Amino acid sequence: MATRMLMVSILRWVVLALFALVCAFPFAWGAFTMFKSNDDLYTVGHVPFLYNSPPTLDNLKLLFGETAFGTFVLNSLEIGVIVVLLTLLASIPAAYAIARLTGRWGGHLAMLIFIIYLVPPTLLFLPLSRVVADLGLQDTIWSLVLVYPTLTAPFSTWLLVGFFRTIPRDIEEQAMVDGYSRVGAVVRTILPLALPGILTVVIFTFALTTNDFIYAVAFISTSSQMTVSAGVPTELIRGDVFFWQSLMAAAVLVAVPVALAYNLFLDRFVKGLALGGVKG
């Protein structure tokens, strides 16, 4: 029995190590590349798995000093923060209404909103680029602020409905008996209890806005207004000239913090999926 347990444990580690290697390798390779000097990197015949010359920070200096990467990061952060706020403003009330106030209509509405989440940007970008142009928003970050809630609000609402349903009705009903209006009762009792769910929504909304590629390249062609997702692959590659070390630095510097944030909230996300996903 003991040997069997040991075998299972070893097998699990082998499987996990293989998956981790496959999943992380492109980033590990990028992280290894970003400290290489040009001589080292671009000499055919060098063993690619070694630093043939001493590692250097020059590529990071190039990325932050001589490219618009810093601007892209700031744009992404600004868009992310505004879209998170808009998403919360739209989806918290809607999710509460679906969970508590709409009776059997709630289920249908949740499903409708979920289906809207399935309509892909690659189908909507053509008419939306016309809308953005008509509103005079093209080539500004505001075009993305306008459309990103279409990606984030349906999913956030769906996730929050699941969270609100886990909170007993008695809690806000007691506050209403105590004399608060329903809105007052919700703000004082339900929102604090739903804080884990709301934080999860914040993380995932933020990540969804940084993940978008098609809207960012379709609406914006001015370097100073670009996001990380669109700016790095389109602006940091000039014709045939790839500054590979700096490009990899950009990818790794974005990938690692986002994955850390997700990892922190993964258990809540899994719980949210189990609640929202199973119940529909």
Add this chain to the structure above:
Amino acid sequence: MIGPPPSRGTQIVDESVHVHHLLDRDRVLGPVLLAPLLIYLAALVVVPLVTVFVYAFSDATTGSETFSFVGLETFKRTIADPVFQGAIRNTIVFTLISQVIVIVLATVLGFVMSADFKGKWLVRFLILLPWTTPVALSALAWLWMLDSLFSPFNWILGQLHVVPIGTPVAWLGETNLAVGSVVALQAWRTLPLAAVILMAGLTSIPPELDEQAQIDGAGFWRRLFDITFPLLAPIMMVAILFGIVATFTDMAVVYILTHGGPGDATQVLASWSFYTGIQGGSLAQGAAIGVFMFPVLLGVCILMLRRASGVEVT
């Protein structure tokens, strides 16, 4: 459904109190809370969705504000184009192959990840990377990893004498290798979410079921196939549908990794729609290409609805 609260001080004729009373009615408050989201989604998802179909039957271009209807003309031109025919075939094939791979691997990964072990935090972080990183940036990392001159794989293959040392293997320049690369990247980036969804499914299976079956003498495989898999089926469906939508409608992978090439060998509906509609300036044709994604999306939605109504019954 809760009735209106007992009227407090109806003699007060203050407008704001009146409004508060109105908002205390669930039938009023519900729609008021829902309105901002529903109006926004109607304006920026539903109306544009209809507009795509309108464009597809017109001669709209990015350059002009007006357009006229041309019936099926745009569709005829689109369908006759061999690049489009390749794109629709590629979209289906890439999605099918990558998602079959994902389902098999995600099931294994979901199982090993849902157990408790030391260092779980680090392993989870590494495994989440392909899903959490913006797709454009991870595609860039793959582009470098598959570089024809400096790919580490080329070096390894050279050392193993699979290919002569110093010969570039054009991972993205030969049709079969480029197709394989796109499929691999799609499977790689959709795997973690599928595994996470399956983990959610595994945690929602009551452990007593498994324990009872074990007491009754059912072996590991018997329990796996007769208890775990059937209970996992509904949420596995969710994972599959997410994966299908993500792969079927993606343009970033093809756009960054291969630009649709070599030739147009890896072009998909989404990328071809983008090249035609935005870079080529033909809104009408871009839309006509895009709407061919619609039947599959509709199918996915119907499956979702059916699954949801099935759950409601039980």
